[in-house]
Amino acid sequence: MIVLVFAYVVTSRLNAASRFVAVDRNQNAVMLARAKLALVGYVAQLAAQAGEANPGRLPCPEPFGYYNTANEGIAAANCTLPAVGRLPWRTLGLDKLTDTAGEPLWYVVSPGWALPNSTTPTVINSDSQGQLTIDGAANDSVALIIAPGERMTTAACGGAAAWAQVRPVAGPLDVRNYLECENAVSASFVTSRPGQTFNDQAVRVRAADLMPSIEAAVADRIQREIAPALRTVYTNSNYSGIPSSSPLYPYPAPFSNPGTSSYQGSAALCQSPPDPSYPCQGLLPVNQASSMVAYQSTPGNAVETQGYGYIVSQTCSWESTNDVRICEGVYHEYTAEPWRPIVLRMTATFTNMAMGLRALDGARFQAYARDDSGTPPWSPIATNAPSATMNSDGSVTVRVSATMPNIDAMSWDTQGEFRLRLERAIITDHPLVKSTDPTYGWFTRNQWQRVLYYAAAQKNTAYSLSSFGCGSTNCLRFNEGLGCGSGANYCNIRALMVLGGASLSNASRPNGNLSDYLEGDNENGGTFYEQQRMRRLTNVTHPKGPWNDRVILVDWTGTSLLLTTVNNHPQVVADTSTSPVRTYYLP
Amino acid sequence: MHMRDQRHERGFTLTELAVVFAIVSLLLAAGLYTLSAQTDQRNFEETRQRIEAARSLLLAFAVANGRLPCPATSTSAGDEAPAGGGTCTGAYPSGTGGFLPARAIGFQITDAGGYAVDAWGNRIRYAVSAGALTGCAGTSSLPHFTSATNLRLNGLTCQPNDLVVCRTATGITSTTCGASPPQPPLTNQTTVVAVIFATGKTGNQGTGGADEAANLNGDGVFVWHTPNPAGPTNGEFDHQMTWITAGELYGRLVAAGLLP
Numbered sequence: 013m014i015v016l017v018f019a020y021v022v023t024s025r026l027n028a029a030s031r032f033v034a035v036d037r038n039q040n041a042v043m044l045a046r047a048k049l050a051l052v053g054y055v056a057q058l059a060a061q062a063g064e065a066n067p068g069r070l071p072c073p074e075p076f077g078y079y080n081t082a083n084e085g086i087a088a089a090n091c092t093l094p095a096v097g098r099l100p101w102r103t104l105g106l107d108k109l110t111d112t113a114g115e116p117l118w119y120v121v122s123p124g125w126a127l128p129n130s131t132t133p134t135v136i137n138s139d140s141q142g143q144l145t146i147d148g149a150a151n152d153s154v155a156l157i158i159a160p161g162e163r164m165t166t167a168a169c170g171g172a173a174a175w176a177q178v179r180p181v182a183g184p185l186d187v188r189n190y191l192e193c194e195n196a197v198s199a200s201f202v203t204s205r206p207g208q209t210f211n212d213q214a215v216r217v218r219a220a221d222l223m224p225s226i227e228a229a230v231a232d233r234i235q236r237e238i239a240p241a242l243r244t245v246y247t248n249s250n251y252s253g254i255p256s257s258s259p260l261y262p263y264p265a266p267f268s269n270p271g272t273s274s275y276q277g278s279a280a281l282c283q284s285p286p287d288p289s290y291p292c293q294g295l296l297p298v299n300q301a302s303s304m305v306a307y308q309s310t311p312g313n314a315v316e317t318q319g320y321g322y323i324v325s326q327t328c329s330w331e332s333t334n335d336v337r338i339c340e341g342v343y344h345e346y347t348a349e350p351w352r353p354i355v356l357r358m359t360a361t362f363t364n365m366a367m368g369l370r371a372l373d374g375a376r377f378q379a380y381a382r383d384d385s386g387t388p389p390w391s392p393i394a395t396n397a398p399s400a401t402m403n404s405d406g407s408v409t410v411r412v413s414a415t416m417p418n419i420d421a422m423s424w425d426t427q428g429e430f431r432l433r434l435e436r437a438i439i440t441d442h443p444l445v446k447s448t449d450p451t452y453g454w455f456t457r458n459q460w461q462r463v464l465y466y467a468a469a470q471k472n473t474a475y476s477l478s479s480f481g482c483g484s485t486n487c488l489r490f491n492e493g494l495g496c497g498s499g500a501n502y503c504n505i506r507a508l509m510v511l512g513g514a515s516l517s518n519a520s521r522p523n524g525n526l527s528d529y530l531e532g533d534n535e536n537g538g539t540f541y542e543q544q545r546m547r548r549l550t551n552v553t554h555p556k557g558p559w560n561d562r563v564i565l566v567d568w569t570g571t572s573l574l575l576t577t578v579n580n581h582p583q584v585v586a587d588t589s590t591s592p593v594r595t596y597y598l599p
Numbered sequence: 600m601h602m603r604d605q606r607h608e609r610g611f612t613l614t615e616l617a618v619v620f621a622i623v624s625l626l627l628a629a630g631l632y633t634l635s636a637q638t639d640q641r642n643f644e645e646t647r648q649r650i651e652a653a654r655s656l657l658l659a660f661a662v663a664n665g666r667l668p669c670p671a672t673s674t675s676a677g678d679e680a681p682a683g684g685g686t687c688t689g690a691y692p693s694g695t696g697g698f699l700p701a702r703a704i705g706f707q708i709t710d711a712g713g714y715a716v717d718a719w720g721n722r723i724r725y726a727v728s729a730g731a732l733t734g735c736a737g738t739s740s741l742p743h744f745t746s747a748t749n750l751r752l753n754g755l756t757c758q759p760n761d762l763v764v765c766r767t768a769t770g771i772t773s774t775t776c777g778a779s780p781p782q783p784p785l786t787n788q789t790t791v792v793a794v795i796f797a798t799g800k801t802g803n804q805g806t807g808g809a810d811e812a813a814n815l816n817g818d819g820v821f822v823w824h825t826p827n828p829a830g831p832t833n834g835e836f837d838h839q840m841t842w843i844t845a846g847e848l849y850g851r852l853v854a855a856g857l858l859p
Contacts, residue, residue: 046847049846049847049850049851050844050846050847050850051846052846052850053844053845053846053847053848053849053850053851053853054844054845054846054850055846056755056846056849056850056853057755057756057758057845057846057849060736060754060755060756061734061736061756062736062756082782082783083783084783102783102784102785102786102787103787104790104844104846105786105787105790105791105842105844105845105846105847106844107785107841107842108785224853224854225850225853225854228755228853228858229755229853232736232754232755232756233736236736236737545856546856547856
């Protein structure tokens with residue numbers, strides 16, 4: 013009888029204990045899931061902020077020294093990665109979430125996903141993977157959120173020495189008092205472990221968990237920041253030869269493996285017929301001007317443009333490398349009216365202008381003058397703003413000039429010496445492709461061009477300068493089914509971009525397979541593009557399959573794209589041609 | 600006839616009875632006290648579960664409607680006011696408004712008036728961010744969080760700037776936890792889009808201290824800490840609170856394809 017009673021008591025206690033473990037684990041799982049959702053949303057919101065130079069980055073953990081201080085719950089500005097610490101609940105906006113042991117949650121963040129110091133930026137795009145080693149699998153996760161559980165005494169395990177955990181009320185924290193085994197050593201991490209010396213409960217945050225939100229935020233920023241800038245790279249206001257009716261768009265680079273592409277725009281893509289067969293679409297040409305732009309031919313000598321005074325003699329030469337053209341000589345005043353200004357000009361044509369995103373750097377033309385008697389030192393002279401003309405072969409003709417010092421005013425008798433110096437670097441990179449640019453640098457520094465497809469209407473490229481500007485029959489088309497047949501809406505796109513997003517087939521990236529980047533009609537090389545609702549299909553089928561393309565409309569004819577509703581859901585919204593268009597992904 | 604022994608037939612003396620009653624009442628009191636404490640504990644847990652359920656339902660409402668609901672008022676029969684969202688009649692809890700809109704979100708446990716209640720039968724409160732936004736990259740039309748159209752047009756860069764949860768009412772203003780609060784705020788100023796709380800066992804009876812009063816004074820500054828009996832600074836406090844962060848809301852809306 014006594015034995016029976018004893019056995020009953022023992023088994024009932026065991027049952028109760030295991031029941032409580034299950035209840036505890038469920039309750040912890042709820043807290044961990046809540047923390048994960050808040051983290052993912054926080055990352056997206058942070059990435060979407062204009063001025064955030066590292067979109068997609070995660071907050072650092074709370075520093076150990078913040079424990080039990082007024083700064084508790086606040087993330088460190090930067091941290092040595094992988095970083096382990098308490099979840100920065102206040103930064104995320106959460107309550108101080110605790111596990112069933114009453115312990116605040118812990119948090120591990122992967123190398124490459126948070127700021128390691130105040131100067132090193134992150135590089136995060138759709139192809140980025142977490143670099144945490146979890147349960148022996150390398151590059152498994154971006155972050156780990158851990159419920160540390162009750163304190164315990166552990167034997168040596170997973171590289172950690174035996175340890176009797178204590179939970180002191182004063183900081184700084186010691187990770188060994190909260191996490192066990194591998195997690196306490198902080199090199200590789202585990203979510204479960206056999207044996208009695210481990211009671212951490214963890215949830216992974218993988219790149220695939222974060223990427224849909226990050227891509228949504230980045231697509232929004234490309235729409236707000238990159239697209240408007242693309243509209244102003246080549247316009248009538250800075251390049252004559254481009255009609256005032258619309259901007260000119262650079263030639264796309266042929267699509268090839270984005271990891272090895274030169275990102276050099278190709279005029280052949282926008283010929284009729286195009287070569288290769290996909291017309292005027294591919295990668296955004298974010299190459300550097302220094303690698304592509306050259307003098308098309310030897311620039312002519314300097315000339316006087318105002319008709320007052322003249323050049324007596326000059327010699328033009330190349331300086332060191334052929335990148336700088338120098339003309340030196342003697343100029344003479346206008347004898348009849350010596351007060352008249354004398355303007356000297358140089359003209360040069362540069363190749364491959366429209367094959368990239370370029371700008372003019374007027375400081376790369378310098379002018380000097382001095383008296384022609386003796387050899388006094390050269391005096392620098394202010395130069396006039398350069399003017400440029402876009403040519404149909406994609407080259408640009410640049411005219412630079414300087415108003416020379418008045419001979420009389422300088423008391424130089426009747427003539428002086430001039431020296432004009434024109435550098436190839438007058439064709440420079442547009443801020444859009446400068447990774448150091450404070451406004452746009454985030455885009456190329458994080459290599460978002462690797463997952464961005466770009467298309468321009470052939471009629472809006474340099475190839476068509478003689479009959480410029482697309483119309484209702486030859487613009488790009490977008491979501492045509494929404495009214496293109498009956499009117500001009502959405503048949504009027506001059507340029508657009510498609511953020512391809514992460515691989516839906518988990519293929520190894522980067523690769524040269526366009527269908528691994530784009531979906532549906534976006535990948536067929538036509539001039540019709542479509543936006544469908546984001547979906548990852550698991551057990552249902554859809555004629556278009558899973559979808560994570562995000563179309564970014566850059567420019568269109570007319571003054572506005574109207575709000576159109578399909579089944580009462582707005583599809584495209586724009587107020588005026590100057591404000592960004594945003595596309596919505598609704599059923 | 601044999602006389603019965605009077606001594607053996609005597610009953611309990613008064614003293615004995617008094618002792619017995621004293622012991623019984625002591626035992627009873629102890630039992631009842633434990634019972635009442637257990638009931639309180641159970642109600643506390645139950646209320647915690649209800650406000651967490653309300654939290655989930657609010658996020659589900661946001662995914663279905665592209666916005667958060669407005670709070671109910673004392674005359675809206677448990678529905679959001681105005682119906683259909685937009686500029687809320689009363690965004691922050693006060694004597695007449697700021698109730699959880701049980702009908703709008705499908706909260707099941709309600710009183711006769713249709714309002715969601717906690718385990719003590721007191722109406723659950725709800726506040727939603729309605730004030731000026733911060734951080735907006737584009738437009739910032741108000742209301743943001745309770746208008747599906749504005750939420751989409753303004754986008755996910757807009758952060759709430761009016762709701763904040765403090766640890767104490769000491770030093771708070773109508774918009775912040777104060778310039779130098781005695782304890783750091785529980786939330787940063789730009790993180791909270793909605794607050795849900797139950798007024799606890801004592802309910803909305805005006806018996807609470809300054810900390811409780813701060814939650815019902817019609818502004819966006821709230822106080823939450825572990826329960827206090829009457830006595831410590833700012834008096835009795837038994838509100839139970841949870842909140843929704845901008846990250847949680849935007850994360851859900853982005854995942855649902857509603858943003859950006």
